[in-house]
Amino acid sequence: MTTTDLTTPATPLVPAKVQSRQLERLAVIYVRQSTAQQVLEHRESTALQYALRRRAIEWGWSPDRVLVIDQDLGRSGASAEGRLGFQQLLAEVSLDHVGLVLGIEMSRLARSCKDWHQLLELCALFGTLLADTDGLYDPRDYNDRLLLGLKGTLSEAELHVLHQRMNQGRLNKARRGELFSHVPIGYIRLAAGEVVIDPDQQVQSFVRLAFDKFDELGTLNALLRYLVRHDLLLPVRPTSGADRGQLPAGRGFRPAGVSGSPPSLRPSRGSQPCPGGPTAPTGPPTRASPGVPGNPRRSARSGRDIMRRPRRPGRTPRRWRPSAAAGQTRSGAAAPAAPAAGRYPDRRRWLPRGHRPA
Numbered sequence: 001m002t003t004t005d006l007t008t009p010a011t012p013l014v015p016a017k018v019q020s021r022q023l024e025r026l027a028v029i030y031v032r033q034s035t036a037q038q039v040l041e042h043r044e045s046t047a048l049q050y051a052l053r054r055r056a057i058e059w060g061w062s063p064d065r066v067l068v069i070d071q072d073l074g075r076s077g078a079s080a081e082g083r084l085g086f087q088q089l090l091a092e093v094s095l096d097h098v099g100l101v102l103g104i105e106m107s108r109l110a111r112s113c114k115d116w117h118q119l120l121e122l123c124a125l126f127g128t129l130l131a132d133t134d135g136l137y138d139p140r141d142y143n144d145r146l147l148l149g150l151k152g153t154l155s156e157a158e159l160h161v162l163h164q165r166m167n168q169g170r171l172n173k174a175r176r177g178e179l180f181s182h183v184p185i186g187y188i189r190l191a192a193g194e195v196v197i198d199p200d201q202q203v204q205s206f207v208r209l210a211f212d213k214f215d216e217l218g219t220l221n222a223l224l225r226y227l228v229r230h231d232l233l234l235p236v237r238p239t240s241g242a243d244r245g246q247l248p249a250g251r252g253f254r255p256a257g258v259s260g261s262p263p264s265l266r267p268s269r270g271s272q273p274c275p276g277g278p279t280a281p282t283g284p285p286t287r288a289s290p291g292v293p294g295n296p297r298r299s300a301r302s303g304r305d306i307m308r309r310p311r312r313p314g315r316t317p318r319r320w321r322p323s324a325a326a327g328q329t330r331s332g333a334a335a336p337a338a339p340a341a342g343r344y345p346d347r348r349r350w351l352p353r354g355h356r357p358a
Contacts, residue, residue, distance in 0.1 A: 014060050015136050022099030022129055027056040030089060030101060031070035032077060032108045039073050045104070046073070052102045055131075061100070067092075077111035078159060086110070093122045100129045106148070107155035116152035120145070182239045203235040 031049040033039045039046065056066050071085035080086050086109070092098050101123065103109050110116040123130060124139035130148060131137065137144040173179040183189050186207035188198050198204060209232075214223050226232075237246065 017129060017136050017138050018059055018100070021127065023060050025065075025099035025128075026092065026097055027059075027061040027066045027100040027102065028089060028092065028098050029053050029056065029066065029068045030072075030085065030103045030109055031068060032072040032083075032085065033074060034076050036074040049104045049108070052104065056100060056102060059100070077107065077109070077115075077155075079112055080110070080115045086115070090119060090122060093119070093126060093128050096126045098126075098128050100131060102131045105132055105155075106130070106151040107158065110152065111155045111159045113152055113156050116155070117149070120148055120152070185235060188237070198235075200235070206232070206235055 029049070029052045031046065033042065033046060050068065050070075053063075053066050053068060057063055069085040069089055071088070072083045075083050075085075077083075077086075080090075089098075089101065089109075093101070101109070101119075106116075109119060120130075120139050122128070124145065127140065129136060129138055137148050139145050139148060170179060183195055186198050186203060187195050189195050198207075210223065210227075213226055214220070217223055217226060227234075
């Protein structure tokens with residue numbers, strides 16, 4: 001062995017499965033973490049996924065032909081819904097733009113057999129290779145396809161095993177009385193585990209207003225209608241993510257009503273904000289008709305709105321209308337006399353034909 005052989009760096013071996021047809025297309029690095037907490041705390045795993053770019057370059061791809069898709073950081077792989085990065089990957093493969101897909105594990109790509117086999121079929125159709133830290137796979141090869149299908153099945157089964165373990169842990173903690181999720185609105189939990197009142201003055205004013213109104217109105221439903229009618233916002237501290245436990249200005253409050261709520265629980269347009277705290281009512285709320293505030297009476301049989309027709313000034317009430325047969329009512333009792341003409345000037349229009357005065 002000569003000195004030149006010792007000093008010359010060894011050229012990385014290109015796998016035999018990598019052909020010129022794959023090198024002409026893109027090498028996609030798919031990066032994903034399941035939750036935002038993993039993105040913040042498990043940074044080493046994220047760094048390892050980004051380092052796969054170096055492996056694609058060693059296998060012959062030029063740096064400008066390596067694409068990193070990391071839009072799914074903080075997204076679960078249980079479904080393709082909401083995973084824009086995975087949908088972009090499927091689109092690029094179906095357009096025959098991708099020659100290699102790299103992931104730290106096959107479970108990073110999908111934990112659902114439906115989504116996994118959809119990607120597998122597209123890769124086999126367009127000749128796209130799949131690779132992880134264990135090896136390089138060609139979906140068109142029978143043995144590789146069998147192994148990839150097994151890995152996809154294990155990834156989905158692993159998801160159920162993880163959920164079962166976490167649920168069992170929660171149940172055991174609850175049996176011991178140590179299960180704690182998060183504190184209610186108006187309180188915060190310190191690092192030592194102590195629960196204290198929220199130091200924010202606006203949060204304290206909202207909590208006092210909510211309890212005072214509950215004592216005044218008497219029911220939670222009435223309190224909710226009051227909050228929605230006057231556009232009062234709930235001071236909510238995030239329980240996960242980068243702003244966990246914080247109350248960002250302008251983003252820590254959310255409406256009391258939710259989308260899809262009935263008309264009686266939707267915010268009104270007449271409320272005005274009160275400076276320095278929650279909004280205050282500008283006047284007593286008006287009720288358009290009895291029953292649901294501000295809404296017409298609703299028929300339980302048909303589900304359609306029934307507007308009550310106002311009583312006409314000269315119309316005779318129904319209980320005063322005698323029967324046309326022998327001046328008796330349906331029950332057999334004598335029909336009451338018609339009211340005086342001075343009180344109901346147009347009573348001829350509303351009395352039965354046989355009882356209209358001459």
